[in-house]
Amino acid sequence: MLFEFDYDKYNYEYSECDKSELMKEFGLLQRKIKELGIPVLIMLEGWECSGKGYVINDLVREVNHKYTKVHVFSEMTEEEREKPFLWRFWNCIPAKGEIAVFDRSFYYDLMDDLNLTKKKTAKYIEDIESIEKQLRDDDTVIIKIFLNISEQTQKNRIQEYETHKYKKILVNERDYRQNRSYDEYLKHFNQVLKDTDFKGSRWNIIPSESMKKASLEVLGNCIDILKKSILKHLEFGSVVDKEELLFPESKKIIEELDYDLSLSHKEYKKIKKDLEPKLNSLGYEFFVKKVPSILIFEGVDAAGKGGAIKRLTKCFDPRGYEVVPISAPSDVENSYHYMWRFWKEIPPNGKMTIFDRSWYGRVLVERIEGFATEEQWKRAYNEINEIEKHLRKSGVLILKFFIAIDNDEQLRRFNDRMLNPDKNYKLTEEDWRNREKWDSYLSAYDDMIERTSTEYAPWIVIPGNDKYYARIRVLEEVLKRGLKFIEDER
């Protein structure tokens, strides 16, 4: 049993401590965390009126505000309702060395709604387990606090607040509802806490009959967990449990494509002219039916990603899509989990985001250049699958295009770019360096395609030696799969 109904039995460990000493110690630990670059996520859940505000106030008193942020989550805003459930939380994750305090969190809906179906509950738990694991694997220390109070205490506090000159505005329907159905909520919370008491991010359930005592316990628990995490970090370099990652060789896919597939200019023109108005309609249909979509383009340098994107976007209303070209992350982006910068680009309903390169950089350039450790990129296949699954389940259409050219064709195009002053700017030293790693990239591509082609987000691999053929294939696939998606979603 997670809940200690018997408050007498709760062992107050820090009730004798001096609060300002604890606050100072927490402040000191923050400096250590900053030094070591450990992200810390503290989540405060609990009954309404259980004193979350009071506790947070003490928690952040002696910290450096530069590296600490309190995020309050309540009902979703218009904008948030248009995005996948985890979106608003991913946007607020702590950077390396920073502390994020969540007042309510991704447990909000799960805790708040007594009438969730089994299926929905399972989905929430799956999503939450996945984000917590991903953050832990990225060395984030997660501290989950649940403040517990009795029915009577809650009642007393509601009464106290509703007669208070200002605090009365803080009392809302949810408070009354919870107090009226206290027993049901108790059972519900108990179940949720049990189901989400994950190894590595366990719940700390703290009685909050006295907010002062609760605050001491929270401070003490946070200090305790941070100390342990820092020691573990110093000892092992990384807080993550090293898992054995099986990695059998992938089938050769890229090399065995038929690079002779081609279209004449005349055929190209004709098919394009036929497809363009249909794609234009599809764009409006996405808008009307509020379908958000993500199109990902990957491929070697000079494969023709940009050209294909240009022919595609030409069909759409420019207010309906955004092209997001991805290159090396900025310093700020680098201080976060690698997925953070992509979450910001997730489209709202009816809009399309086209990624020219994408989060697959983790298993491509970051793998090959060693920017990600072997453990990190090996783990990333599954992480990406989980996130794409979450997006797909939230109603996002995901189309992933891999445009492939063979080695000779790349050389031809590089030479062409080198000699043509109009195209010269497209060719960099780095392109030549990447070319030397052709074989490494080839196996990275094969691994990526094999490991992240899922039912909900399959790779569409297109041989692109002939640009006309590749561009038409992209147009065709977007149209075909777009229409099918709308059909299926109906």
Place this chain on the structure above:
Amino acid sequence: MLFEFDYDKYNYEYSECDKSELMKEFGLLQRKIKELGIPVLIMLEGWECSGKGYVINDLVREVNHKYTKVHVFSEMTEEEREKPFLWRFWNCIPAKGEIAVFDRSFYYDLMDDLNLTKKKTAKYIEDIESIEKQLRDDDTVIIKIFLNISEQTQKNRIQEYETHKYKKILVNERDYRQNRSYDEYLKHFNQVLKDTDFKGSRWNIIPSESMKKASLEVLGNCIDILKKSILKHLEFGSVVDKEELLFPESKKIIEELDYDLSLSHKEYKKIKKDLEPKLNSLGYEFFVKKVPSILIFEGVDAAGKGGAIKRLTKCFDPRGYEVVPISAPSDVENSYHYMWRFWKEIPPNGKMTIFDRSWYGRVLVERIEGFATEEQWKRAYNEINEIEKHLRKSGVLILKFFIAIDNDEQLRRFNDRMLNPDKNYKLTEEDWRNREKWDSYLSAYDDMIERTSTEYAPWIVIPGNDKYYARIRVLEEVLKRGLKFIEDER
């Protein structure tokens, strides 16, 4: 007369040009812009159904999407309604070397509302003139396009769209309203265009009876303006007209404060105990009355800003305020107008943002270290006044605290920090270097206080040699001015 009602008289300059050539040329100019680091803002206004989408599509076809972003503005969202009018536009300004295309812009409300009072209209125009001037002064090229169509053309397009399978969703009440009251809108637009045809950011009015022709004209005009701006930039280094900036010496304020003002520990404790619950109430009152507030703290190193902020925030619910410590801008922040990073922190209704250092860095550290040119920091006093005026007019309470200590006191505190291991981390090499520039900072402070103490956002200058005195003064001033603000706003 701005409008050419007689379409026959409009001189199509680019109608003979090849569109794809123009698009390519625009793409080439973008690379030049990127190279020179010039920000470009293209705003598209015009009648409903005048073809803004069509024109934008052509405009962005051949550009590098990495450095171009289309922003669509329509009715404000929940979040946007909680912020000052200019907030959503400042957030989308182009970085150096980038192009931002605004589909509708800060002219939206001004153009759309026929029934604006004279006062409101004047306020809009004042705000718009100020943002355009500030951006131009920061070397931004502003291109303003108005697409003009006749009543009949608009009627035809509405009819065409409303029978179109998908486009019908794009037709809304505004279109019908505009067409019904075409003449009134014509008069209104004419007036708005006249009133906002500012030197340096003039309107380009382009007939859009044929979208294709309009698109050629827009491309041609943009190319033309960009070319001129690039030449000007290459010749003068900066697009800005150099203004003579009068700069008489300021009165000595900081040096002449009474640094002997002090409180005993006993008095301090007693007054604090009295003020804390009152400030706590004030915090809730701000929340209830939806008052957004900005508190700025400036002062030399070790003046006690952090300590004063800590004593103040202790009084408030941590969910109601955010402390934003300001240090050197990141690379990304540096690529924007210096105000950009602060706009992101503007609080929504009922919330408080506490800046530990602020936009005044422009006239302090940036002035003294030479990060801003003389012209830039001299211009900044007025820019800051304009922005604070805008904030105040939008209902934001602004309190600016300057905590001063004298030279001896700073040395005492530095030594204390140096010798006390607990405080050691607070003292850096930079603090010592800044100390050497004491006199320069002193006159920068005096200039700042003299030039930016306005009726709507005065400086509150507090001698802080005695920490107790300074902290109490901050608490008292926040309480007094907070209550007065609520009283006045009623």
